Amino acid sequence: MAAMEPEAIRVLLEEAFPDADRIEVEDRTGGGDHFQVTVVSPEFDEVSLIDQHRRVNEALAAPFADGSIHELRIKTKGTA
Amino acid sequence: MSTIQEQISDVIEKEPVALFMKGTPQMVMCGNSMRALQALHAAGAPITTVDILPDPRIRQELSAISGWPTIPQVFVKGELLGGADITEELVESGELQRKLDDALGAERSQDVKVVALELS
Numbered sequence: 001m002a003a004m005e006p007e008a009i010r011v012l013l014e015e016a017f018p019d020a021d022r023i024e025v026e027d028r029t030g031g032g033d034h035f036q037v038t039v040v041s042p043e044f045d046e047v048s049l050i051d052q053h054r055r056v057n058e059a060l061a062a063p064f065a066d067g068s069i070h071e072l073r074i075k076t077k078g079t080a
Numbered sequence: 081m082s083t084i085q086e087q088i089s090d091v092i093e094k095e096p097v098a099l100f101m102k103g104t105p106q107m108v109m110c111g112n113s114m115r116a117l118q119a120l121h122a123a124g125a126p127i128t129t130v131d132i133l134p135d136p137r138i139r140q141e142l143s144a145i146s147g148w149p150t151i152p153q154v155f156v157k158g159e160l161l162g163g164a165d166i167t168e169e170l171v172e173s174g175e176l177q178r179k180l181d182d183a184l185g186a187e188r189s190q191d192v193k194v195v196a197l198e199l200s
Contacts (some may be wrong), residue, residue: 049162049166049169049170050160050161050162050166053162053163053165053166054147054148057148057149057150061149064149064150071112072150073164073165074165075165075169
């Protein structure tokens with residue numbers, strides 16, 4: 001389980017949310033496996049909070065599955 | 081004896097607020113489970129908890145039912161509310177309290193109950 005650079009997570013999020021106004025990734029512990037991500041995108045307008053979080057989880061499914069991400073905190077918002 | 085999947089579905093359907101967590105309210109084994117538990121307490125929710133740690137099948141079956149990958153998972157009236165982040169966010173905004181008022185009334189019980197699944 002290699003530590004992951006926040007930048008690698010940002011790239012995955014940018015691919016998944018090309019229209020996002022804001023994408024932030026913070027390594028909460030400095031250990032490369034506990035992250036806080038923020039995604040603000042017009043794509044989330046009219047989308048329930050739970051489905052917003054589902055989309056972020058899906059975008060990061062691979063590093064989750066291989067154990068690179070141990071814990072993920074998610075904050076999402078639409079732009080409307 | 082009913083299967084693990086049936087027991088999980090039963091808890092989700094029958095309990096007003098179900099929290100699938102790591103550990104129990106007396107011994108919480110994960111920071112995020114603690115966050116969800118505290119947020120539900122703050123919202124004045126009755127809480128029924130299920131510890132997912134005794135058997136890896138519990139977590140597998142739960143995620144298959146909910147389509148949600150991580151623990152904790154909170155269900156209100158049979159519907160997935162979300163994990164710790166969403167639960168905290170909805171308590172901070174007061175939305176969960178309103179939802180509980182609507183679903184269970186303002187004079188609702190705030191009991192905490194622990195359900196242990198029967199494992200075969």
